Amino acid sequence: MPVPLTVVGIGADGWAGLPGASRAALREADVLIGGPRQLALLPEECAGERVPWPSPLRPAVPGLLAAHAGRRVAVLASGDPMFHGIGRTLSEVLPEVLSVTLGTDALRTDAQQAGALRVLPHPSSVSYACARLGWPVEDTEVVTLVGRPVERLAAALHDGRRVLVLSAGAATPAEVAALLRDRGFGPSRMHVLEQLGGGERERRTDGLAQEWAEPAGDPLNVVAVECRRAPGAPRLGAVPGLPDSAYEHDGQLTKRHVRAATLAALAPAPGELLWDIGGGSGSIAVEWMRTHRSCRAVSVERDPARAERIGRNARALGVPGLRVVTGGAPGALAGLPVPDAVFIGGGLTVPGLLESCWDALPAGGRLVANTVTLESEALLAEWYRRLGGDLVRLAVAHAVPVGGFTGWRQAMPVTQWAVTKDRPPRDPSEGVPSAGVPSALR
Structure with a gap:
């Protein structure tokens, strides 16, 4: 086994706030890796070689760890290393480093990986912030903007919710204040908590987003938001x-x-990837990603103006990570990466489109296609005949004025076919398949 890599969480109070085990790990380390601010918190008795993280960080991690293989390495992290911290990156990269340094056949089991990485956490900024504000941690939404666009916050804005940024x-x-104003949450109360855990250096600033004019303060801060929707602002729910x-x-x-x-x-489901074919306005992909922060989507749109519009909608509705x-x-x-689900909202009759989407899906993948034309409906009916699934017609009517009365105005009915790939064909020996039937059935 290699010498374990130790990750030590450290707070704004520096060396004084570290428990004995963390201090011992830092004293005994041959190499100390961290940000310049974190390294500056260590006293001279931590005599190991001090190595600041390069930028960009993640691509440099494998080479940096490999260069110090066999030495006792301690990595400094802010607060809890496994909460939006370097601990996650190291746990993902370390098996690769071990394979290279110990030989290509030296793949680690989970237990061995755990033995090669030791994490000594410190209270996170979230724990400190909730303690200072009296907010239950389990009821508080957390959004990180470290290396991410501020638009991510929009998806977490709901009247009455508490959010830590x-x-x-x-x-x-x-x-954050500007985004809250733009999204109709100007009345929200903000608390900016600086140098949490730093004793006398802690500072708190309070105010309303719509009135926020505070100058920039300490870069080490957390923003707490008590969400309040302005009267007349649109209400966006949490479901599609x-x-x-x-x-x-x-x-x-x-x-x-x-x-x-x-x-x-x-x-x-969390972590899944959607292909949204014929994105239009991007509404399906946007609401797929809003169901869970780890959901991903690729929206494919041939019209450049519509493609740009999809990006604007994604940013406005809190999912700027949507790939267009x-x-x-x-x-x-x-x-494109392998999808977990495919939605086809346009172009069904394009030669090879349905077959390409079906072939791209892994076992258990879902395909859903919508259409309003007879030609595409006939194609879906043929695929349904061969593969089964669910074929439904969705009809919606809206009440509208009719003179002095009220009547129904019918929208165009939508035919929808939904199928899961691991479902076997209804009758694989039936006839000779027509064009457009998946190659697996030919």
Whole structure:
């Protein structure tokens, strides 16, 4: 076994706030790796070689660890290393480093990996902030903006909720206040907590987002937000089926009720990836990603103006990580990561599109396709005949004025086919499949 790599969490109070085990690990280390601010907190009795992290950090980690293989290495991290910290990166990279340094056949089991990495945590900034504010940690939403766009915060804004924002620096509080104002949450109360755990250096600033004019303070800060929606601001729920007015669009929009039914059929789960083919306004991909922060999506749209609009909608609704690919499918699908689910909202009759999407899905993957045309409906009916699944027609009518009375206005009905790939064909020996039937059945 190699010498264990030790990750030591350290707070703003530095050496004085460390327990005995953490101090011992830092004294005994041959190499001390961390940010310049963290390294400066250590006393001279920590005599190991001090190595600041390079930038960008993650690509440099394997080489840096390999260069010090066999030495006692201690890595400094702010607060809890396994909470939005360097601990996660090291736990992901270390097996690769071990394979290289110990031989290609020296793959580590989970137990061996655990033995090669030792983590000594310190209270996180979240724990400190909740303690100072009297907020239950389990009821507090946490959003990190470290290395991420401020628009991520928008998805967490709900009236009455408490949110802690992990800041990227001194400018973050002003950016948070501006986003709250833009999204209709100007009345929200903000608390900026600086140098948490730093004793006399701690500082707290309070105010309303709509009135925020504080100068930039200490870069080591957390922003706490008590969400309050302004009167008349749109209310966006936490489940699929946002109001159509929440989107910028040119008419190419999966309408609210059909959208909710479509997301139910796609059944997003944490960490899964969606291909949204024929993105239009991006509403399906946006609401897929809003179901859980770890959900990912790629929206494929051939029209450049619509592709740009998808990006704007994603940023406005709190999922700036939505990847937009400008191009026509199936050609634009080449090289995309394997999806867990595929939604086809346009271009069903393009030769090879359905087959390419089906072939790309792994076992257990879901495919959902919507159409309003007879030609595409006939194609879906053929695929349904061969593969089964669920074929439904969604019809929605809205009440509208009719003179002095009220009547129903029927929207165009939508035919929807949903299927899971691990379901066997209904009758694989039946007839000769027509064009467009998946190659696996030919």
